[in-house]
Every structure is written in C-alpha cells, then in structure tokens.
Amino acid sequence: MxxxxxxxxxxxxxxxxxxxxxxxxxxxxxxxxxxxxxxxxxxxxxxxxxxxxxxxxxxxxxxxxxxxxxxxxxxxxxxxLVPFPSINEKTVKKLFPKVKKLKAPDLPAEQMDRLVFLGWNDTGAQKKFIIAQHDHQLVAVHGSFTPISKKGICAFCHQNERVGLFKADIKAKGNNDNFRAIGQYICADSLTCSNNIKSESRLLEFINVLKA
Missing domain, CATH: 1.20.1280 (Monooxygenase)
Structure with missing residues (x-):
C-alpha cells in the first residue's frame, strides 16, 4: 500500500x-x-x-x-511512494484560466512522479508558477519572481540555495477593491526545491494565504 x-x-x-x-x-x-x-x-x-x-x-x-x-x-x-499527479496542458489551463499561452515543463513521467510540487519560471515575464497538492486536490498560484545574485535560505525547503523573491497580490481584508503584496524568498530552481523538501507545511501555508 x-x-x-x-x-x-x-x-x-x-x-x-x-x-x-x-x-x-x-x-x-x-x-x-x-x-x-x-x-x-x-x-x-x-x-x-x-x-x-x-x-x-x-x-x-x-x-x-x-x-x-x-x-x-x-x-x-x-x-x-504516492506519485505526484501527472500535469498536462489541460490541467494547466484549468488551474491558471486567466494566463494565456502557458505551458508547464515537459518532465519525464518518472521525474513527475517524484515531485513534491511542480514549479517553473517564465523568465520573459519574470513570473513563477507553482502547482501543489493539498487534501488530494491540485492548487496553483503564480506571481512575480525576481532572482537575486547570492544564495539564501528558501522559505519552502529551508535549504541554502540560489533564491529569488516570489511575490503575489492578495485581497486586503474587508475591501475587495484593494490588494496587498506578500512575498517569500524561495529557490530559483523549483526542481531543486522540490527535491529538498522534507515537509510540505511551509509551502502549503504560503499557498493557503494566497488562496484565502
């Protein structure tokens, strides 16, 4: 089992x-x-x-x-091991309905199976996209991503890696017209981050804040 x-x-x-x-x-x-x-x-x-x-x-x-x-x-x-769900183009469109012409990285099945989360960068648009699993459901967030030139502690995997500032807007409490930005320094290379993660708690806590 x-x-x-x-x-x-x-x-x-x-x-x-x-x-x-x-x-x-x-x-x-x-x-x-x-x-x-x-x-x-x-x-x-x-x-x-x-x-x-x-x-x-x-x-x-x-x-x-x-x-x-x-x-x-x-x-x-x-x-x-419980494999990570397979992600295809249809899944990506469903999870990011407002983002046009978006494609997830084409990973071999054995590599996809071993992910803790799927993440990738759109360097042209300076954005990062993240798909994770929570309570047997896929959840997705995206935001701006600005790499920095030195290593730091990643908020998700808590390892010393090349990081950047991932920042996204969330609605301000009590006012649906106002937004505030929240951010975390996370690994620039999401595959490295996924391979480092020993607990999903920090990743899912951040996603829950963005999805609230």
Missing part, C-alpha cells in the same frame, strides 16, 4: 542517513542504538497513523549497517 508522499520520503531517508552515519562515528553501542531509535521515532511521527507493517518498514532504519543496506532501504521505500 502506497502511503509515503515524496516529502515524507525525503524526511525518512534523511533520518536513515543520520542514523547510519551518526552510528559509525561512535564506538558506544548504547549511543548508537539511542540515535537509531530517535531517528525512527522522528520518521514515524510525521504520520498520524501507521499500520504494524508500516511501522516495521520505518523500523528497518535500526538495522542499517552499511552503504549497501542504506541503498537497499531507499529502494524498498520507493515501493510505497
């Missing part, structure tokens, strides 16, 4: 990596085991409920003792 989102997968593998590499840096077996159990607890905690089988799957982090076993765990997790 598929139950792991791509963001979940990134987080679980991060914990598996920490458990393995942390353990090889100490000779104290009790410290190693404490670290392994801590990483397992963190990985399990991102789910509201888990079956016995699902708990056991994540619990396999405890037994990783080599790079080969880490890779084998990675491969096994991928059998449980």
């Amino acid at each position: 598929q139950f792991i989102t791509n963001a979940n997968y990134h987080f679980i593998m991060y914990q598996a990596f920490n458990a393995y590499h942390g353990a090889i840096n100490t000779n104290d077996e009790s410290v190693k085991n404490a670290l392994r159990f801590s990483c397992i607890d963190k990985a399990r905690a991102i789910f509201d409920t888990l079956t016995t089988e699902q708990e056991a799957l994540i619990g396999e982090i405890f037994h990783i003792r080599s790079e080969e076993e880490l890779e084998a765990f990675d491969a096994k997790l991928q059998n449980y």
Whole structure:
C-alpha cells in the first residue's frame, strides 16, 4: 500500500542517513542504538497513523549497517511512494484560466512522479508558477519572481540555495477593491526545491494565504 508522499520520503531517508552515519562515528553501542531509535521515532511521527507493517518498514532504519543496506532501504521505500499527479496542458489551463499561452515543463513521467510540487519560471515575464497538492486536490498560484545574485535560505525547503523573491497580490481584508503584496524568498530552481523538501507545511501555508 502506497502511503509515503515524496516529502515524507525525503524526511525518512534523511533520518536513515543520520542514523547510519551518526552510528559509525561512535564506538558506544548504547549511543548508537539511542540515535537509531530517535531517528525512527522522528520518521514515524510525521504520520498520524501507521499500520504494524508500516511501522516495521520505518523500523528497518535500526538495522542499517552499511552503504549497501542504506541503498537497499531507499529502494524498498520507493515501493510505497504516492506519485505526484501527472500535469498536462489541460490541467494547466484549468488551474491558471486567466494566463494565456502557458505551458508547464515537459518532465519525464518518472521525474513527475517524484515531485513534491511542480514549479517553473517564465523568465520573459519574470513570473513563477507553482502547482501543489493539498487534501488530494491540485492548487496553483503564480506571481512575480525576481532572482537575486547570492544564495539564501528558501522559505519552502529551508535549504541554502540560489533564491529569488516570489511575490503575489492578495485581497486586503474587508475591501475587495484593494490588494496587498506578500512575498517569500524561495529557490530559483523549483526542481531543486522540490527535491529538498522534507515537509510540505511551509509551502502549503504560503499557498493557503494566497488562496484565502
């Protein structure tokens, strides 16, 4: 049964990596085991409920003792991934009805499946478009995007990457005729950002503000 989102997968593998590499840096077996159990607890905690089988799957982090076993765990997790929905031209037109002549990037199916969100830049118009999934529904936002010349912390993936200011207008409270701009510094390369995300919370919080 598929139950792991791509963001979940990134987080679980991060914990598996920490458990393995942390353990090889100490000779104290009790410290190693404490670290392994801590990483397992963190990985399990991102789910509201888990079956016995699902708990056991994540619990396999405890037994990783080599790079080969880490890779084998990675491969096994991928059998449980929930794929990101396929995005075609019809979907894009439906999600961005007021934007003319817009096309999403043509990604291979295996790359599309592994996305946390789909994002792309229209460099000519200095805009960025984002499609994500929330409560099993696709949601989309777009706004201006201005790259900056240095690295910074992305508001979505929280990694130090090349970023830019993504800014969009929302209606001011109590007045449907007035708008105010809100913005965040996010990755210029949305594919890199998607691959970095271990929790969708910051991404979805920002989208919810724009869609409110």
